[in-house]
Amino acid sequence: MIKKEGSFKYLEIKNISKNFGETFVLKNIHLDVFKGEFLCLLGPSGCGKTTLLRIISGLERQTNGDIVQDGLLISNSPTEKRDFGIVFQSYALFPNLNAKQNIAYGLENKKINKKEIEKRTNNLLRLVGLEKYSDQFPSQLSGGQQQRVALARAMALSPGLLLLDEPLSALDAQVRSKLRNEIKLIQKKLNLTTIMVTHDQTEALSMADRVVVMERGHIAQIGTPFELYENPITPFVADFIGKMNLLKGKYDKKNCVFYYLNNRFLISQNTEYSFLENCLLGIRPEDIEIIKFRKNIEKEENILRVKIKEITYLGTIFRLTVVLESKLEENIFVDVISNQVISNNLKIGDFIDIKLKKEKIKLFESNL
Amino acid sequence: MYFKKNFNKSFNILLLRILIIFVFILVSFFIIIPLLPLFLKSFSDNKNNFIGLENFINYIQNPSLTQSFINSLKVAITTTFFSVLIGFIYAYALTRTRLPLKKFFNTFSLFSLYIPPLAVAIGLIYIFGKQGLITQGFFGTIPGFDINLYGFNGIIIGEIFYCFPQALIILVSALNLSDQRLYEAAESLKASPLRKFLTITLPNIKYGLMNSFFICFILSFTDFGVPKVVGGNFNVLATDIYKQVVGQQNFAMGATISIYLLVPSILAFLIDKNFQKNEASLISGKSIPFKPKKNLIVDSIMFIFCSLILILVIGVFSSIVLASLIKIWPYDISLSLQNFRFSNVAGNGYEPYFNTVFMSIYTAIFGTIFVFFTAYLVEKFKPLKKIRMLIYFFSTLPIAIPGLVLGLSYILFFNKPSFSVPFLDFQIFNPFSLLYGTMGILVLANIIHFFTVCFISATTTLKQIDKEFEEVSESLKVPFYKTFLRITIPLSLPTILEIGSYYFVNSMITVSAIIFLYPAKIPVSSVSIVNMDDAGDTASAAAMSTLIVLTSLFVRLIYEFTSRNVSKKSSVWINPLET
Numbered sequence: 007m008i009k010k011e012g013s014f015k016y017l018e019i020k021n022i023s024k025n026f027g028e029t030f031v032l033k034n035i036h037l038d039v040f041k042g043e044f045l046c047l048l049g050p051s052g053c054g055k056t057t058l059l060r061i062i063s064g065l066e067r068q069t070n071g072d073i074v075q076d077g078l079l080i081s082n083s084p085t086e087k088r089d090f091g092i093v094f095q096s097y098a099l100f101p102n103l104n105a106k107q108n109i110a111y112g113l114e115n116k117k118i119n120k121k122e123i124e125k126r127t128n129n130l131l132r133l134v135g136l137e138k139y140s141d142q143f144p145s146q147l148s149g150g151q152q153q154r155v156a157l158a159r160a161m162a163l164s165p166g167l168l169l170l171d172e173p174l175s176a177l178d179a180q181v182r183s184k185l186r187n188e189i190k191l192i193q194k195k196l197n198l199t200t201i202m203v204t205h206d207q208t209e210a211l212s213m214a215d216r217v218v219v220m221e222r223g224h225i226a227q228i229g230t231p232f233e234l235y236e237n238p239i240t241p242f243v244a245d246f247i248g249k250m251n252l253l254k255g256k257y258d259k260k261n262c263v264f265y266y267l268n269n270r271f272l273i274s275q276n277t278e279y280s281f282l283e284n285c286l287l288g289i290r291p292e293d294i295e296i297i298k299f300r301k302n303i304e305k306e307e308n309i310l311r312v313k314i315k316e317i318t319y320l321g322t323i324f325r326l327t328v329v330l331e332s333k334l335e336e337n338i339f340v341d342v343i344s345n346q347v348i349s350n351n352l353k354i355g356d357f358i359d360i361k362l363k364k365e366k367i368k369l370f371e372s373n374l
Numbered sequence: 375m376y377f378k379k380n381f382n383k384s385f386n387i388l389l390l391r392i393l394i395i396f397v398f399i400l401v402s403f404f405i406i407i408p409l410l411p412l413f414l415k416s417f418s419d420n421k422n423n424f425i426g427l428e429n430f431i432n433y434i435q436n437p438s439l440t441q442s443f444i445n446s447l448k449v450a451i452t453t454t455f456f457s458v459l460i461g462f463i464y465a466y467a468l469t470r471t472r473l474p475l476k477k478f479f480n481t482f483s484l485f486s487l488y489i490p491p492l493a494v495a496i497g498l499i500y501i502f503g504k505q506g507l508i509t510q511g512f513f514g515t516i517p518g519f520d521i522n523l524y525g526f527n528g529i530i531i532g533e534i535f536y537c538f539p540q541a542l543i544i545l546v547s548a549l550n551l552s553d554q555r556l557y558e559a560a561e562s563l564k565a566s567p568l569r570k571f572l573t574i575t576l577p578n579i580k581y582g583l584m585n586s587f588f589i590c591f592i593l594s595f596t597d598f599g600v601p602k603v604v605g606g607n608f609n610v611l612a613t614d615i616y617k618q619v620v621g622q623q624n625f626a627m628g629a630t631i632s633i634y635l636l637v638p639s640i641l642a643f644l645i646d647k648n649f650q651k652n653e654a655s656l657i658s659g660k661s662i663p664f665k666p667k668k669n670l671i672v673d674s675i676m677f678i679f680c681s682l683i684l685i686l687v688i689g690v691f692s693s694i695v696l697a698s699l700i701k702i703w704p705y706d707i708s709l710s711l712q713n714f715r716f717s718n719v720a721g722n723g724y725e726p727y728f729n730t731v732f733m734s735i736y737t738a739i740f741g742t743i744f745v746f747f748t749a750y751l752v753e754k755f756k757p758l759k760k761i762r763m764l765i766y767f768f769s770t771l772p773i774a775i776p777g778l779v780l781g782l783s784y785i786l787f788f789n790k791p792s793f794s795v796p797f798l799d800f801q802i803f804n805p806f807s808l809l810y811g812t813m814g815i816l817v818l819a820n821i822i823h824f825f826t827v828c829f830i831s832a833t834t835t836l837k838q839i840d841k842e843f844e845e846v847s848e849s850l851k852v853p854f855y856k857t858f859l860r861i862t863i864p865l866s867l868p869t870i871l872e873i874g875s876y877y878f879v880n881s882m883i884t885v886s887a888i889i890f891l892y893p894a895k896i897p898v899s900s901v902s903i904v905n906m907d908d909a910g911d912t913a914s915a916a917a918m919s920t921l922i923v924l925t926s927l928f929v930r931l932i933y934e935f936t937s938r939n940v941s942k943k944s945s946v947w948i949n950p951l952e953t
Contacts, residue, residue, distance in 0.1 A: 094845070
């Protein structure tokens with residue numbers, strides 16, 4: 007994973023809050039961003055991620071708290087005095103300037119000679135692979151090309167920090183995945199500290215060194231994509247990063263047993279589960295096994311007999327929606343590799359036995 | 375423990391705040407504050423003694439004056455009804471039918487925008503007046519008939535000419551916003567044409583309809599030119615104010631009548647504003663424009679209707695031109711240019727004409743700059759929200775201030791070299807008084823008189839320009855004024871040209887705002903039309919009108935040519951990706 011110790015804190019967000027009148031948009035946000043790190047702010051719409059990005063840029067002012075960038079307190083600095091480049095969701099390319107003029111826009115305002123501007127602009131065009139398109143106006147470029155111009159323009163002044171506000175959401179799926187890799191490559195090549203806002207978890211997981219999951223104005227969890235997927239600390243994170251079945255039941259701490267309706271599940275011993283008995287059991291769809299044709303299942307643990315309600319084809323896997331006969335309204339999702347479904351000839355209405363892998367079961371505090 | 379950045383205060387934000395406050399002061403002093411002396415005057419006698427409501431009571435007790443109020447209302451209501459009706463049918467024909475020669479009808483419908491209402495009235499005299507073409511049956515060749523032009527009839531016809539294109543513009547743009555899919559859905563549900571009209575068409579244009587009612591009401595309620603020329607003994611508020619101020623030098627009563635003129639206008643304005651507040655776009659971005667189907671009966675009826683309207687418009691214009699070219703109507707109908715000499719009539723030769731052209735050029739230049747910059751500051755920035763909202767409100771107000779009221783309030787405000795502070799023995803120098811008696815005050819009155827329409831069109835354009843351009847510029851450390859010059863202005867150029875030409879044309883034809891204001895040494899042509907008409911030199915008045923119309927049309931042509939070039943140039947920015 008990433009070398010947190012080796013790099014220094016480039017950006018410190020200290021106790022940032024933002025409210026519009028009575029409503030809180032951000033509440034006591036603490037966050038450190040390391041030099042050269044690619045950080046993603048991930049969350050559903052309205053979680054405050056874009057507001058946080060705009061506060062870092064100075065386009066929005068925080069109600070409370072401080073921001074320190076590269077050792078300088080910038081909490082109240084106006085936008086134009088801060089050191090960052092930004093790419094907006096709409097790109098906001100100047101329609102009456104061509105690709106090259108757009109990229110050079112910030113440089114021309116500095117007291118740099120024309121040759122130097124020309125050289126820098128050409129380098130940037132090459133960096134984003136648009137040498138051939140330098141004279142084209144934004145309306146003559148495709149979405150992906152416009153995106154690259156916006157990226158080059160944001161990097162023109164060699165900022166210490168790059169801010170990306172949902173930069174890929176306006177593009178179609180294929181272009182998006184290609185650009186994901188390119189942005190990541192450029193970012194690593196320049197060792198440019200980058201913060202990206204997105205609501206797309208695949209994007210966040212595939213691009214970020216660390217992901218900040220946000221929920222209703224606060225940080226739910228910070229971690230590497232791997233940590234978040236494997237060890238979500240709240241049911242919200244668990245279900246937002248990937249998919250997780252959440253079953254409400256009772257936990258018997260002494261015996262390490264979880265009771266769900268009339269079923270009991272054995273849980274691996276974990277001293278971290280210090281909470282009370284009402285809680286949620288979480289298990290990912292891929293961590294549930296089908297054991298339809300195995301004999302002597304009575305001897306095995308953590309088995310449920312369920313009915314197949316729906317079968318959804320997802321390519322390499324099928325996602326089965328299954329229900330307990332005693333609780334028809336609660337869907338449980340099970341991911342099965344396609345071969346298994348076809349060879350076993352599974353159909354809607356069939357009864358099957360599923361097994362929840364003991365070591366993969368997580369427990370969460372229940373707020374419900 | 376951290377290095378604190380020294381320059382937390384941004385020069386740009388400071389500059390922006392100063393500019394917003396500066397513009398706020400300007401619009402306050404040009405729009406709101408001049409109304410105060412007018413109000414004060416209406417509560418005073420002519421020796422500036424405060425007399426409370428006495429003027430208002432005198433007014434109500436004077437039957438001939440109250441009759442004017444009723445007359446004005448009658449004129450306004452009748453004109454509004456017919457102008458909106460004609461405007462609606464014409465707009466419907468242009469947008470929702472397969473009218474033959476649509477482009478021709480579209481272009482010429484707005485022709486009467488370039489004819490001053492004064493000139494329309496003069497044209498009407500030559501058609502329906504005592505010696506008019508229709509009244510005398512084309513110089514006695516056919517039997518004629520008299521419509522009794524002077525009075526209510528003449529005013530109504532003239533006002534409809536003046537107001538109908540205004541309603542047309544609003545209703546065409548309202549009717550253009552349509553969604554073919556709604557009509558297709560209705561058709562699939564077997565709705566009758568009437569039901570489609572009542573449930574889809576009307577609800578879609580209700581804001582436009584309301585707005586055109588409001589515009590026509592204010593214009594005809596407050597117009598001065600038409601009643602002045604063809605009103606005869608039918609008195610309206612506008613002519614009353616003129617008589618009180620110019621005829622009797624009774625500024626106090628003039629101010630009082632102004633309030634009677636102002637209040638219904640402001641009321642109409644507030645009703646409309648309140649109504650428009652609820653406007654939400656019913657047409658989504660994905661809508662498919664309506665494509666009218668062929669319908670022989672409807673298309674033919676519309677063709678006849680639109681032709682009749684155009685014949686009237688062109689007829690009025692032709693009769694003005696004809697009258698200006700005929701030696702002595704109706705006795706010597708040989709053609710000559712002697713009426714264009716203006717030397718032996720109640721005018722000052724060509725001086726008024728050139729004064730008016732220069733006044734219009736100045737108005738176009740300074741007005742466009744001022745209005746666009748005001749709209750830009752209001753629309754594009756975050757600081758000083760309350761002040762920006764006030765600027766916005768003030769900017770929409772002039773449309774409800776009748777030209778005569780504006781002119782009168784400007785005299786009362788700008789001719790004071792200083793203000794005395796109430797209850798204190800203290801005088802403040804009035805810097806704006808320096809404008810009094812100069813061309814500047816005429817230009818300023820025109821800028822404010824036509825401010826609202828220009829302001830709204832600038833705001834609409836600026837709204838369509840991505841707000842993030844300013845944010846990107848900030849992040850690239852480019853100050854806002856550079857982005858304004860390099861991005862915002864080029865992108866708004868078509869609108870800027872449109873505003874300039876609107877200012878020019880309206881300054882050419884206007885009379886009400888400047889008739890009290892023009893200094894004796896700077897005569898203007900629309901006022902000389904009034905004076906020539908008063909003195910019986912109607913042919914010369916027609917000649918001056920012809921010059922004004924031709925100049926306006928010429929400038930409009932230049933505008934069309936330039937804006938076509940601009941849009942050709944900018945098409946490369948706007949055209950979608952070639953596939």
